[in-house]
Each structure stands twice: as C-alpha cells, then as structure tokens.
Amino acid sequence: MKRVYVNEKWCLGCHLCEYNCAFAATNGDDMARSLMNIKINPKIHIEEKDGICFAVSCRHCENPYCVSACISGALHKEADMIVIDSEKCVGCLSCVLACPYGAISPSEDGVAQKCELCTKNKSGEPMCVKGCPNGAIVFEER
Amino acid sequence: MAIDYIFPDYEVIRNKDRCISCRVCERQCSNGVHTFLEKENKMVSDDTKCVNCHRCVCLCPTHALKIVKSDNTFKENGNWKNSTIKEIYRQAGTGGVLLSSMGNPKDYPVYFDRILLNASQVTNPSIDPLREPMETRSYLGARPKTIQRDEKGRLINNLPPHLELSMPIMFSAMSYGSLSYNAHEALARAAEALGICYNTGEGGLHEDFYKYGKNTIVQVASGRFGVHKDYLNSGCAVEIKIGQGAKPGIGGHLPGAKILGDVSRTRMIPEGSDAVSPAPHHDIYSIEDLRQLVYSIKEATNYTKPVIVKIAAVHNVSAIASGIARSGADIIAIDGFRGGTGAAPTRIRDxxxxxxxxALASVDKRLRDEGIRDNVSLVVGGSIRSSADLFKAICLGADACYIGTAALLAMGCHLCRTCMTGKCNWGIATQNPELVKRLNPNISYERLVNMLVAWNHEVEEMMGGMGINSIEALKGNRLMLRGVGLNEKELEILGIKHAGE
Structure with a gap:
C-alpha cells in the first residue's frame, strides 16, 4: 500500500504540512477563509529539536497497537489503511496512549482523529505531500 | 542611536484578509523580517531587513504577502538617483568598498535585444523539427590542421581531445563554497542527465562529485585552490581562469567564515582562513607564460583533455584571444560584463x-582573419538569458555558451543580489546547513534539465525555421542576423547588416 513517508534530510520545519492538513479537513476552497483566526489541530505534526525536524503522521502499521487498544471498535483496518469511525468512538483515547508514534490526537469533538490519507475529504491525495515545498514528504509504495 | 540615512528599499505588504498567522514566513526568512506577536495573534514585518528574495512570498500558503518597491524618495534628481545617494550614505557610514552580487544590473544596451533572426519563406524550405532529425550535438576543441594518412593511405586519427555536448550549452564556473553542496550536486546531476558539462569554479571538486567526472570541467584559477593531479584528471576538461566578466582584473575573496569542514578540505586550505585569489596568476605575465601552464596541465593529464582559457571581455579582447589561440589552448571562454558573481566590488562590476x-563578434572575426579560428573553439557567457540569446551568440561565432545566472534562476534564485551575505534563503549561495537543505537537488536537477530541454527544443524550432538542420551550419552564420536600431559602427563590429538590408 502507498504510505506517507518523511525524509528528515529535506524537512525544513516550515509547518506547511500541518496547515495543508488542517485545510484539507475543512473541505474548503480558500485556505485564508477556512483557517482565518483558527488554531489548527492537524493530523500531521512537525517534531523539532536541536536543529532536527520531521513530520509525523499515522504509519498505518501492519500490526496496529491502536486498533488492539480500541475498546469500541471505532479504529479498524480497511484494506491496509487504519481508519476511524467517529460515530463509534467513545473518546476514551486509549489509542492515543497506545500509538508509539504519537500520530493519534483528540479532535475538537472529543473523539480521536488520525490521518486517513485524505480519503475522507475532497482532496483525493494526501495534501501534506502535495504541499511540501521541498519534497520531504512522499506518498509511495515501499 | 545614530541617524539612519537610508530608508528601506522594499515594503512587505501583508494582506490582513488573507494572513492566517501560520508563521511560515517567519520560519523561512533568514534575515529575520517577520515576527509573530503572540498576544495579538498577528504577524508583523521589519522592512529594513528585507532583501526582496521572495522566499516568504513563494511559501505563503494563502498568498497574503507581496514585496513592493518603496515609493519613499529623495527629491527627484536626474543626476543624483536614489540609489546613488544611498551608496554615498552607506560608504560615509562604513568607509568600505561597496560590494554587490550577481551580474551588472545597470541599464547598458543589450545587443542581443537589438538583433533579429531570419526565417525561410518560399525560396528555401523550412524544416519541421518534430518530423525531421535536427542535430544540436556540439564538439569543442581544436580542429586538426591537416589530413594525415599512413603509408597505406588510411586516415590517421589526429583529432585533438574534444568535449562532446548534446547541446551547445554548459553550466558556467560557480565554486563549491560560493554555492552550496546541494546546488553543486544539482548542477552535476543535471549536466550528466543532459550530456553537457558543469564547471567546478575555483573551489576544487568535492570528493562526492568525482563520479560526475565525465561531465565536469575542473578549473585552475589564480588561487590554485583544490588543485592536484587527481583533480586535474577527474574532469573532462581543465579550465584556466584568467578573468571573470563580473570583476575583470581583480581576484576573489571567500571569507574565512565560509571555509569550514568540507569547503576547507576541498579547497585544501585550513579552516577559517580567508581564501584569497590573487588578481593575476603570479606565474602568468605573458602569452608565453600562459603557454607554459597550458602545457603543464596537458602533461599532467597526458594530453587527453582539452584545456580552456577563460578571460573576461575587456577592450583588447580580440588581441588577447589571438594570443590565447596560439598558446596551445583548445577552447577560449569569454565572459561578458554582465556575467554574475557571488561577490564583487560594485564599481568594478558595474x-x-x-x-x-x-567581444564575441570581434574575437571570432579576428581569429578568422588571422587563420587561427580552427585552433580553438569559442565559448561565451555573461548573461545568456534564453535560447534566443544562445542562438544569436552561435550565429555570431560561438561554438557553445556558458550559463550561470539562468541555471541559478532555474534552481529557485530570485536575483535579490545579496549572495555576499551568505544568508541565501533559497539554499543556493550559502553554507549554513539550515539553509542549504532548502535546496533539494532531486527537485532542482529536474528543473535544470527541464529548462535546457526546453531551450534545446526552441533552438531546433528556430533552426528549422531557417531551413538549417545542424547546429554546425549555424556557427558564425551572421547572414541569419539583422540589427535593429544599431548604428554603423555597432553593425560593423557585430558583422551584421541592418534589418531591411
């Protein structure tokens, strides 16, 4: 399956991926209108320390701890992708604790949110990848 | 605080209806123009620090930024322009020589823009390059003077070493040190992919790039930085740099602050020491001396590589070129006064x-008049901005062109002309690792390849329009050129007729 991979060597820590992620989730037409005066809560995060930076989002693990930890059956596999059914999620956030990458976070609605490779918005392709100015984030089969 | 006499050149205009305070501009500006005010949740900018490099403009995801020229002005004066007054203030404040980067930006005539090309109509058919073969492959080097045969009458191959290029373009000399590692990698990989050459400049060749040797011209300049036997033998040609179009007659100076780690190792000088290239080569004070260096290099490379001598276009360029053509050099490279640089004294550059x-027209004519044109190939640089400039240069007698600024633009340079600060926001003219990584060679090499593939298509289209299917038939073909708005003397020097003649 094609996954989002990050090459830390080329990551500039510009945080554009976070904004493209947040914008994609709004399904809007204009980033300025969609994200004006909003504190974004993206599903991809830049980790940075001591001059090293890279973006982290869901790895779509083969043996996902988050799915095992989910008490309500909200997190599950569809093909090879890990998806979340927010209707079923009870907001216990066990998945947040279980994910070794810190790729799951609470959403504004109290339920968990995670990267679903932009399949649930109108983008059609991961927008973090499309918007990365330095080719640091790629979407490919490995 | 003392009075600051100089007002900012540019204003950063932020569209408040579009700025989402994502702080990308702040993170991307190495000059510290943008700041985020946490309490007010708003971005502000300090115009005094802006160099107009457009990094923030290009990366702003909502297109909320633009940079405009400040309309603040001194009292209008045709003689004392704003820029002239500011230069006086700057010098009065610092006591220093003014420094500038990239090519001469002044409003001198651009002759390429006063020359028009011919095309076929009725009496000679044009050629469609999409349907018929077109040849842009070029060979650089001395041509054999005689046909030699062995005792059985078979041809003896007496061809001196040549450079083979898939198109008559090369990347001009830009050193590792003045450019970043990633920029050099992009140039090297693009040259390999295109089947052309790039040039190390005077900074030596990084050990990682020896593998691109067959597409590398290694340079020997007055500082002799990074020159050793393996270096000379690693490339496909050796270039002796006498002068550079942006700063004829003077040397170079890479500050010690940039001589770190790999740059120091590649240049073979201690870390932190200034790399000062003398103005002249101290062993070359005549054509005879030049001949000694040319042949020293040929000995060192076992006569397998063409030797290029690069000079700046100055008043006596044709006489100098005539001397070089007799010195044993295989190729003469001439750099015009608009050629770029990482740093040069402003007065010299301008x-x-x-x-x-x-310079090209006069050198080509002089060498032909003296019957020594076949001793050498001619390569010219100094602001070849498009395939049209390239095409016209070839018609004026060049065998190939060097492009520097155009290549940097393809990699993202926005011609802000502040290379000398070492804070290039595009990761090109800097050694700061945080900035260097902004230039991903995987992207930039592709952009370089794209640009030159496009240029080559355009050259083929123009050749086809003239009914010419080989670049060799275009070389020195001045009948294909006509001048517009040029006086008799200019036309005479260029060796072309006026439009309508």
Whole structure:
C-alpha cells in the first residue's frame, strides 16, 4: 500500500504540512477563509529539536497497537489503511496512549482523529505531500 | 542611536484578509523580517531587513504577502538617483568598498535585444523539427590542421581531445563554497542527465562529485585552490581562469567564515582562513607564460583533455584571444560584463568590461582573419538569458555558451543580489546547513534539465525555421542576423547588416 513517508534530510520545519492538513479537513476552497483566526489541530505534526525536524503522521502499521487498544471498535483496518469511525468512538483515547508514534490526537469533538490519507475529504491525495515545498514528504509504495 | 540615512528599499505588504498567522514566513526568512506577536495573534514585518528574495512570498500558503518597491524618495534628481545617494550614505557610514552580487544590473544596451533572426519563406524550405532529425550535438576543441594518412593511405586519427555536448550549452564556473553542496550536486546531476558539462569554479571538486567526472570541467584559477593531479584528471576538461566578466582584473575573496569542514578540505586550505585569489596568476605575465601552464596541465593529464582559457571581455579582447589561440589552448571562454558573481566590488562590476555580443563578434572575426579560428573553439557567457540569446551568440561565432545566472534562476534564485551575505534563503549561495537543505537537488536537477530541454527544443524550432538542420551550419552564420536600431559602427563590429538590408 502507498504510505506517507518523511525524509528528515529535506524537512525544513516550515509547518506547511500541518496547515495543508488542517485545510484539507475543512473541505474548503480558500485556505485564508477556512483557517482565518483558527488554531489548527492537524493530523500531521512537525517534531523539532536541536536543529532536527520531521513530520509525523499515522504509519498505518501492519500490526496496529491502536486498533488492539480500541475498546469500541471505532479504529479498524480497511484494506491496509487504519481508519476511524467517529460515530463509534467513545473518546476514551486509549489509542492515543497506545500509538508509539504519537500520530493519534483528540479532535475538537472529543473523539480521536488520525490521518486517513485524505480519503475522507475532497482532496483525493494526501495534501501534506502535495504541499511540501521541498519534497520531504512522499506518498509511495515501499 | 545614530541617524539612519537610508530608508528601506522594499515594503512587505501583508494582506490582513488573507494572513492566517501560520508563521511560515517567519520560519523561512533568514534575515529575520517577520515576527509573530503572540498576544495579538498577528504577524508583523521589519522592512529594513528585507532583501526582496521572495522566499516568504513563494511559501505563503494563502498568498497574503507581496514585496513592493518603496515609493519613499529623495527629491527627484536626474543626476543624483536614489540609489546613488544611498551608496554615498552607506560608504560615509562604513568607509568600505561597496560590494554587490550577481551580474551588472545597470541599464547598458543589450545587443542581443537589438538583433533579429531570419526565417525561410518560399525560396528555401523550412524544416519541421518534430518530423525531421535536427542535430544540436556540439564538439569543442581544436580542429586538426591537416589530413594525415599512413603509408597505406588510411586516415590517421589526429583529432585533438574534444568535449562532446548534446547541446551547445554548459553550466558556467560557480565554486563549491560560493554555492552550496546541494546546488553543486544539482548542477552535476543535471549536466550528466543532459550530456553537457558543469564547471567546478575555483573551489576544487568535492570528493562526492568525482563520479560526475565525465561531465565536469575542473578549473585552475589564480588561487590554485583544490588543485592536484587527481583533480586535474577527474574532469573532462581543465579550465584556466584568467578573468571573470563580473570583476575583470581583480581576484576573489571567500571569507574565512565560509571555509569550514568540507569547503576547507576541498579547497585544501585550513579552516577559517580567508581564501584569497590573487588578481593575476603570479606565474602568468605573458602569452608565453600562459603557454607554459597550458602545457603543464596537458602533461599532467597526458594530453587527453582539452584545456580552456577563460578571460573576461575587456577592450583588447580580440588581441588577447589571438594570443590565447596560439598558446596551445583548445577552447577560449569569454565572459561578458554582465556575467554574475557571488561577490564583487560594485564599481568594478558595474563599470568594467564590455558587452559579450561585441567581444564575441570581434574575437571570432579576428581569429578568422588571422587563420587561427580552427585552433580553438569559442565559448561565451555573461548573461545568456534564453535560447534566443544562445542562438544569436552561435550565429555570431560561438561554438557553445556558458550559463550561470539562468541555471541559478532555474534552481529557485530570485536575483535579490545579496549572495555576499551568505544568508541565501533559497539554499543556493550559502553554507549554513539550515539553509542549504532548502535546496533539494532531486527537485532542482529536474528543473535544470527541464529548462535546457526546453531551450534545446526552441533552438531546433528556430533552426528549422531557417531551413538549417545542424547546429554546425549555424556557427558564425551572421547572414541569419539583422540589427535593429544599431548604428554603423555597432553593425560593423557585430558583422551584421541592418534589418531591411
């Protein structure tokens, strides 16, 4: 399956991926209108320390701890992708604790949110990848 | 605080209806123009620090930024322009020589823009390059003077070493040190992919790039930085740099602050020491001396590589070229007064040298008149901005062109002309690792390849329009050129007729 991979060597820590992620989730037409005066809560995060930076989002693990930890059956596999059914999620956030990458976070609605490779918005392709100015984030089969 | 006499050149205009305070501009500006005010949740900018490099403009995801020229002005004066007044203030404040980067930006005539090309109509058919083969492959080097045969009458191959290029373009000399590692990698990989050459400049060749040797011209300049036997033998040609169009007659100076780690190792000088290239080569004070260096290099490379001598276009360029053509050099490279640089004294850059169009025409004529044109190939640089400039240069007698600034633009350079600060926001003219990584060679090499593939298509289209299917038939073909708005003397030097003649 094609996954989002990050090459830390080329990551500039510009945080554009976070904004493209947040914008994609709004399904809007204009980033300025969609994200004006909003504190974004993206599903991809830049980790940075001591001059090293890279973006982290869901790895779509083969043996996902988050799915095992989910008490309500909200997190599950569809093909090879890990998806979340927010209707079923009870907001216990066990998945947040279980994910070794810190790729799951609470959403504004109290339920968990995670990267679903932009399949649930109108983008059609991961927008973090499309918007990365330095080719640091790629979407490919490995 | 003392009075600051100089007002900012540019204003950063932020569209408040579009700025989402994502702080990308702040993170991307190495000059510290943008700041985020946490309490007010708003971005502000300090115009005094802006160099107009457009990094923030290009990366702003909502297109909320633009940079405009400040309309603040001194009292209008045709003689004392704003820029002239500011330069006086700057010098009065610092006591220093003014420094500038990239090519001469002054409003001198651009002869390429006053030359028009011919095309076929009725009496000679044009050629469609999409349907018929077109040849842009070029060979650089001395041509054999005689046909030699062995005792059985078979041809003896007496061809001196040549450079083979898939198109008559090469990347001009830009050193590792003045450019970043990633920029050099992009140039090297693009040259390999295109089947052309790039040039190390005077900074030596990084050990990682020896593998691109067959597409590398290694340079020997007055500082002799990074020159050793393996270096000379690693490339496909050796270039002796006498002068550079942006600063004819003077040397170079890479500050010690940039001589770190790999740059120091590649240049073979201690870390932190200034790399000062003398103005002249101290062993070359005549054509005879030049001949000694040419043949020293040929000995060191076992006569397998062509030797290029690069000079700046100055007043006596044709006489100098005539001497070089007799020195044993295989290729003469001439750099016009608009050629770029990482740093040069402003007065030198803006006032010394002559236009490449005139220098090229006069050198080509002189060498032909003296019957020594076949001793050498001619390569010209100094602001070849498009395939049209390239095409016209070839018609004026060049065998190939060097492009520097155009290549940097393809990699993202926005010609802000502040290379000398070492804070290039595009990761090109800097050694700061945080900035260097902004230039991903995987992207930039592709952009370089794209640009030159496009240029080559355009050259083929123009050749086809003239009914010419080989670049060799175009070389020195001045009948294909006509001048517009040029006086008799200019036309005479260029060796072309006026439009309508």
């Amino acid at each position: 006032n010394v040298g002559i236009p490449i169009e005139l």
